[in-house]
Amino acid sequence: MNEDSFKHLSKHILLELSKANDALAITGLYFLSKKIFSSTCSVFQFIRTHVFSRATTPDLIKTYGGKWAVVTGSSCGIGKAYAEELAKRGLNLILISRDSRKLQQTAIQINEQYQVEVDFISITFDGDAGKYDRLKIELDKRDIGILVNNVGVMYDYPQHFLDVPSQRLWELVNVNIAATTVMTHLILSQMVERGKGAIVNLSAGGSSKPTPQMTVYAATKAYIDLFSRALNYEYKDYGITVQCLLPFYVGTKFSKISSKPGKLIHFIPSAECYASHAICTLGYSSRTCGYWLHSIQGCIVRAIPEWLWMWGASRLNQALRRQAKERLKSKSSKSLKEVDNG
Ligand SMILES: NC(=O)c1ccc[n+]([C@@H]2O[C@H](COP(=O)([O-])OP(=O)(O)OC[C@H]3O[C@@H](n4cnc5c(N)ncnc54)[C@H](OP(=O)(O)O)[C@@H]3O)[C@@H](O)[C@H]2O)c1
Known part of the structure; x- marks a missing residue:
């Protein structure tokens, strides 16, 4: 190779490299602006769902037509x-559960x-x-006008x-399901006939990821999430709003966590606190954790890789199972002692 052709070749390589550099820079810029755009949208959506929604009091009877x-x-x-919360806003109610005394x-x-x-x-599903x-x-x-599909059951403890x-x-x-x-x-x-209505379905915060030792519960809640999202798309042109709520821990007998004041009090709201926030989000978001601190938890969960989530959930559920078994053991030995004494 003579000197001229070497110069020519290196010039050509440099030109190609600078072109590749430009292409890489453009790709990087594209992904960065996409990330900035989606983060900005998420922040706006968060403010709309959890701040603006609380500043307004829509007429639910008029909006949802029943x-x-x-x-x-x-x-x-x-x-x-x-x-x-619905009664506070003037709606008449039909309550459905198993225990007629509690319902009355x-x-x-x-x-x-x-x-x-x-x-x-009174009905047992x-x-x-x-x-x-x-x-x-x-x-x-x-x-x-509004149907709230809230009924749900869980394991007694992770298994x-x-x-x-x-x-x-x-x-x-x-x-x-x-x-x-x-x-x-x-x-x-009947909602489609009227051209108005809202359906609120209760899923669960962690349902976006598989949860070992809560396998079936988590999977049923993932069903609710997918069901609600597709249904919302299918029926929005008929005037129907389908909302999926994805709460994390709420202080009820279901979660076996009381909402006593403690370090986690704000992350584990009482049922009353949760419902008062969640109802405001109806009409503002079709898929939300329903409570602002749970939405922040939701962002963190989404960012965790699936393997890490499953590893953490397994460890936590193992510890919860051990605790529950110890509680059951001490309960049964206590009742045996009572029988012996009695
Ligand atoms: N609490 C949480 O931390 C949490 C977190 C994520 C998602 N969620 C979801 O939120 C929803 C409500 O949870 P919650 O904590 O309020 O539950 P909860 O306190 O256990 O209340 C469950 C309600 O469902 C009724 N019920 C249970 N089994 C039934 C059946 N077979 N037929 C008819 N009614 C039945 C119970 O009434 P009777 O016993 O009188 O029938 C009770 O009114 C559930 O879908 C749950 O998956 C809760």
């Missing part, structure tokens, strides 16, 4: 608190406190399809899949 709201799993916990007490309390009509239906047919007859008598009794597996599927799906099917048609 005087009645149906809340499943409403004898206690989040369901009862959400029902009270709740109905009387809400009626006296908020001067709205409150009916209740299980695999019996005939129950839903009877429910439909009752529900078709009212103009239902490996094969250790979960099969009866509990059926309960998880029948309550967490079937009840929400069929209740929606029963009520959505």
Whole structure:
């Protein structure tokens, strides 16, 4: 190779390198601006959902076109608190749960406190399809503007899949999946006819990732998330709002965590605090944790790689299972002593 051709070649290589540099810089700039754009959108969405929404008080009856709201799993916990928020906004209620005594007490309390009509239906959600047919007859008598699919069950404590009794597996599927799906099917048609309505489905904060030792519970809640998102897309042109709520820990008997003051009090709100925040987000976000501190937790969970989440969840659930078994052991030895003494 003579000197001229060497010079020519190196000039050519330098030119190509600078072109590659430019291409890399443009690609980097594209991804950076995409990240900045999506982060800015998330911040705006956060402010809209958790700040602006609390500054307004929309008329839920007018917006969703019915005087009645149906809340499943409403004898206690989040369901009862959400029902009270709806009553505060003037909606009549149909409360649905298993325990008729608890339902009656709740109905009387809400009626006296908020001067709205409150009916209740005592039903155990299980695999019996005939129950839903009877429910439909009752529900078709009212103009239902809002349906809150809140009912849900969990494991007694974290367990490996094969250790979960099969009866509990059926309960998880029948309550967490079937009840929400069929209740929606029963009520959505009257909302579509009116061209207005809202359906609020309770999923769970961690459902975006698989959770070992809570395998089936987490999977049922992932179903609710996907179901709600697709349904919202399918029916938004018919005037229907479908919202998925994804709470993290809330202080109820379900989470077996009381909302006593403590270090985590703000991260584990009471059912009343959670519901008062969550209801404001209706109409502002179709998929939200419902409570601002839970939304921050949600961002962190999304950023954690799946392997790390599963490793952490396994360790935590192992510790929770050990604690629960010790509690059960000491309870049963206490009751044995009582029998011996008695
Ligand atoms: N609490 C949390 O930390 C948390 C976190 C994430 C997601 N969530 C979700 O939020 C929802 C509500 O949770 P929560 O903590 O308020 O629960 P909760 O306090 O245990 O209340 C559950 C309600 O469902 C009713 N219920 C249970 N099984 C039923 C069945 N087979 N048929 C009819 N009613 C039944 C219960 O009433 P009866 O016993 O009178 O029937 C009760 O009213 C659930 O979907 C849950 O998955 C909760």
